[in-house]
Amino acid sequence: MLEIKGLKVKLEEEDKEILKGVDLTVEPGSVHAIMGPNGSGKSTLSYVLSGREGYVVTEGSATLDGEDLLDLEPEERAALGLFLAFQYPVEIPGVGNMTFLRTAVNAQRKARGKEEMNATDFLKLIRAKAKELKIDAEMLKRPVNVGFSGGEKKRNEILQMAMLEPKMCILDETDSGLDVDAMKLVSDGVNALRDAGRGFLVITHYQRLLDHIIPDVVHIMADGRIVKSGGPELAQEVERDGYAGIMAEVPA
Amino acid sequence: MNAPIQSKRAQLKQAKLAATEERLQGLSLPQGGVWATEARQSALARLREMGLPARRDEYWKFTRPDTLIQQEAPVAEVLAHDEAPVFDGIDRLKIVFVDGVFSAAESDPLDLAGVEIERLADAAKADIHWAREIFGVLEARGQSPVERPLAAFNTGFADDGVVVRVTDRAQKPVSLIYRHESETSDAMLHHVVRLEKGADLTLLENGPAAARFNKVLEVDVADGAAFHHVRAQGRDHQRRAATHIFARLGAESVFKSFTLTVNGMLTRNECVVEFTGDDAVAHVAGACLGDGDFLHDDTVFITHDAVACESRQVFKKVLRNGATGVFQGKILVKPGAQKTDGYQKSQSLLLDDDSQFLAKPELEIYADDVACSHGSTSGAIDEEGLFYLRSRGIEEGPATDLMTLAFLAEAVEEIEDEHLAEEITARLEGWLARRRG
Numbered sequence: 254m255l256e257i258k259g260l261k262v263k264l265e266e267e268d269k270e271i272l273k274g275v276d277l278t279v280e281p282g283s284v285h286a287i288m289g290p291n292g293s294g295k296s297t298l299s300y301v302l303s304g305r306e307g308y309v310v311t312e313g314s315a316t317l318d319g320e321d322l323l324d325l326e327p328e329e330r331a332a333l334g335l336f337l338a339f340q341y342p343v344e345i346p347g348v349g350n351m352t353f354l355r356t357a358v359n360a361q362r363k364a365r366g367k368e369e370m371n372a373t374d375f376l377k378l379i380r381a382k383a384k385e386l387k388i389d390a391e392m393l394k395r396p397v398n399v400g401f402s403g404g405e406k407k408r409n410e411i412l413q414m415a416m417l418e419p420k421m422c423i424l425d426e427t428d429s430g431l432d433v434d435a436m437k438l439v440s441d442g443v444n445a446l447r448d449a450g451r452g453f454l455v456i457t458h459y460q461r462l463l464d465h466i467i468p469d470v471v472h473i474m475a476d477g478r479i480v481k482s483g484g485p486e487l488a489q490e491v492e493r494d495g496y497a498g499i500m501a502e503v504p505a
Numbered sequence: 506m507n508a509p510i511q512s513k514r515a516q517l518k519q520a521k522l523a524a525t526e527e528r529l530q531g532l533s534l535p536q537g538g539v540w541a542t543e544a545r546q547s548a549l550a551r552l553r554e555m556g557l558p559a560r561r562d563e564y565w566k567f568t569r570p571d572t573l574i575q576q577e578a579p580v581a582e583v584l585a586h587d588e589a590p591v592f593d594g595i596d597r598l599k600i601v602f603v604d605g606v607f608s609a610a611e612s613d614p615l616d617l618a619g620v621e622i623e624r625l626a627d628a629a630k631a632d633i634h635w636a637r638e639i640f641g642v643l644e645a646r647g648q649s650p651v652e653r654p655l656a657a658f659n660t661g662f663a664d665d666g667v668v669v670r671v672t673d674r675a676q677k678p679v680s681l682i683y684r685h686e687s688e689t690s691d692a693m694l695h696h697v698v699r700l701e702k703g704a705d706l707t708l709l710e711n712g713p714a715a716a717r718f719n720k721v722l723e724v725d726v727a728d729g730a731a732f733h734h735v736r737a738q739g740r741d742h743q744r745r746a747a748t749h750i751f752a753r754l755g756a757e758s759v760f761k762s763f764t765l766t767v768n769g770m771l772t773r774n775e776c777v778v779e780f781t782g783d784d785a786v787a788h789v790a791g792a793c794l795g796d797g798d799f800l801h802d803d804t805v806f807i808t809h810d811a812v813a814c815e816s817r818q819v820f821k822k823v824l825r826n827g828a829t830g831v832f833q834g835k836i837l838v839k840p841g842a843q844k845t846d847g848y849q850k851s852q853s854l855l856l857d858d859d860s861q862f863l864a865k866p867e868l869e870i871y872a873d874d875v876a877c878s879h880g881s882t883s884g885a886i887d888e889e890g891l892f893y894l895r896s897r898g899i900e901e902g903p904a905t906d907l908m909t910l911a912f913l914a915e916a917v918e919e920i921e922d923e924h925l926a927e928e929i930t931a932r933l934e935g936w937l938a939r940r941r942g
């Protein structure tokens with residue numbers, strides 16, 4: 254499903270290489286986790302995949318179901334089924350959460366040649382999904398993420414994911430800032446979406462999330478590369494020993 | 506030589522006065538009754554003393570007055586009607602002016618419970634009329650400390666408009682509809698509105714008025730009365746318009762005025778508000794969208810001369826392809842106007858590097874117990890927000906429109922009536938969608 258090969262990325266503004274050759278394949282139906290020290294390039298990878306400006310791909314490729322992602326506009330990538338739950342969801346004063354989501358849902362339906370969802374059906378759907386995530390109706394009316402608490406913002410990301418039903422979901426530290434109960438809610442939300450056709454890339458610092466969303470593969474990213482991959486036990490190793498041991502194994 | 510040595514300033518003033526006399530050549534005051542003639546004569550005298558605006562004038566630095574004052578109105582193409590007029594869905598009393606002339610045939614009968622409506626041309630013929638307390642009076646009060654010669658010009662020479670007295674809550678809005686038919690029309694309208702104690706009126710204005718349009722609206726809001734004004738300036742791009750609102754507010758009264766402007770090579774909207782009674786509220790807001798050869802100027806002056814009044818100015822401009830936006834807003838708090846709450850915000854969203862926003866926000870405060878703030882900003886579209894929307898599948902064009910509407914929303918929210926606000930938002934959406942093609 255998601256196939257990243259030898260991806261090298263530098264910043265547009267300065268000559269600084271952030272990703273130094275990333276190889277990663279996420280198969281349909283699987284959950285891959287990425288862990289790694291601060292500044293190792295995890296968010297950069299997720300931004301480059303979703304099409305944010307400011308990065309230059311110097312080498313390598315990234316495809317989703319065989320389609321070259323890197324040439325596409327962000328909205329085209331979304332239409333293909335890529336979704337990024339942001340590490341820092343953006344506040345957009347003046348744009349209502351509901352308007353935003355309805356516009357997004359219908360834009361994607363249109364891009365896929367489906368009919369637009371009418372207001373009533375949309376309302377029903379979003380109410381149901383919001384309820385599952387314990388997002389109250391009042392929050393839906395507020396401008397996108399404005400005045401939301403850290404945890405509310407993260408739940409709002411998952412709500413968007415649930416509404417858009419993407420094929421490939423990238424979650425960038427969705428667990429950071431969540432209380433224990435919210436972590437459970439969010440994990441349930443993610444697990445509810447798990448199916449044979451959908452892939453997940455879960456970026457996290459904590460093994461706790463991976464107790465709820467059990468990954469098939471755990472990758473360790475350091476200094477712009479995936480330096481080690483393994484099963485869920487790798488996350489436990491990180492939790493217990495930190496990154497020092499793993500880094501020591503990596504050839505310089 | 507015994508010619509007096511003049512300062513530069515005196516020379517400029519003399520040149521201005523000479524140009525004004527030249528402009529006035531051949532013009533004569535409209536026929537009217539005693540009260541109207543007196544008011545017009547005194548306006549003419551004011552004008553002769555001030556002179557028509559010139560580029561060097563302090564409040565005309567950003568906006569060239571030339572085309573507003575030259576002899577002939579510049580030609581303005583008549584816009585084909587390609588969309589339903591704004592406010593179409595609102596139940597209202599319609600009063601139509603074609604190229605600045607009242608059209609009885611196209612207007613509703615001027616009957617509305619709690620409201621007396623007359624044509625200015627008729628009211629001015631009477632020898633005695635209540636409007637004498639307001640006509641040219643509020644305009645004259647608004648001439649100091651900043652001169653507004655185009656308004657005096659209007660008081661002198663406009664002979665059409667409406668004269669409205671509101672004695673109760675009006676059952677529906679009074680709607681002034683302007684229609685532009687001649688490419689060279691040069692129109693002047695002068696409206697007078699008096700709200701008696703506790704009365705309530707919504708006044709709507711829309712449509713392209715003329716190739717050149719000079720309009721004055723004087724509003725006297727008595728104690729406890731409320732005046733709501735929502736105006737949509739036409740899409741006729743080649744027009745030149747100078748408008749003035751002069752409002753005098755009694756105790757516990759409410760005055761709310763919102764203006765939508767899309768297109769227009771030159772639009773200057775002045776609003777002069779004076780608080781004379783305590784605990785009154787005035788909100789003046791505007792949203793404008795300009796593309797290309799566009800200049801939009803909001804010049805606002807609010808005088809707090811009473812205790813515990815609240816004034817709020819919210820102006821938002823979206824500019825692209827070299828459009829220019831101007832904002833000159835002042836809050837004057839007179840001695841003794843304690844507990845004044847004055848707020849002013851002017852912002853522009855510049856969609857490219859060619860467009861510009863020129864702002865002159867001013868505060869002048871002579872009381873100590875007041876809360877006043879002003880902020881003026883210019884910025885580009887928020888790229889982070891734009892990316893966020895696009896990452897959810899919204900195309901760049903619609904995403905930019907969403908952000909643009911969001912930017913304007915704060916001004917539109919100043920409209921109290923939900924339906925009117927929706928009408929305005931629909932106009933904004935339509936304009937944005939058209940630009941995207």
Ligand SMILES: Nc1ncnc2c1ncn2[C@@H]1O[C@H](COP(=O)(O)OP(=O)(O)OP(=O)(O)O)[C@@H](O)[C@H]1O
Pocket residue numbers: 264271289290291292293294295296297298307340
């Ligand atoms: N626009 C930018 N300008 C300058 N430096 C950048 C930019 N984007 C990323 N970087 C740098 O690239 C490196 C990787 O950043 P990135 O945000 O991808 O790390 P991360 O692995 O997500 O870290 P964290 O765990 O703290 O979220 C960091 O050193 C960061 O400072």
Ligand SMILES: [Mg+2]
Pocket residue numbers: 295296297340425426
């Ligand atoms: Mg990160």
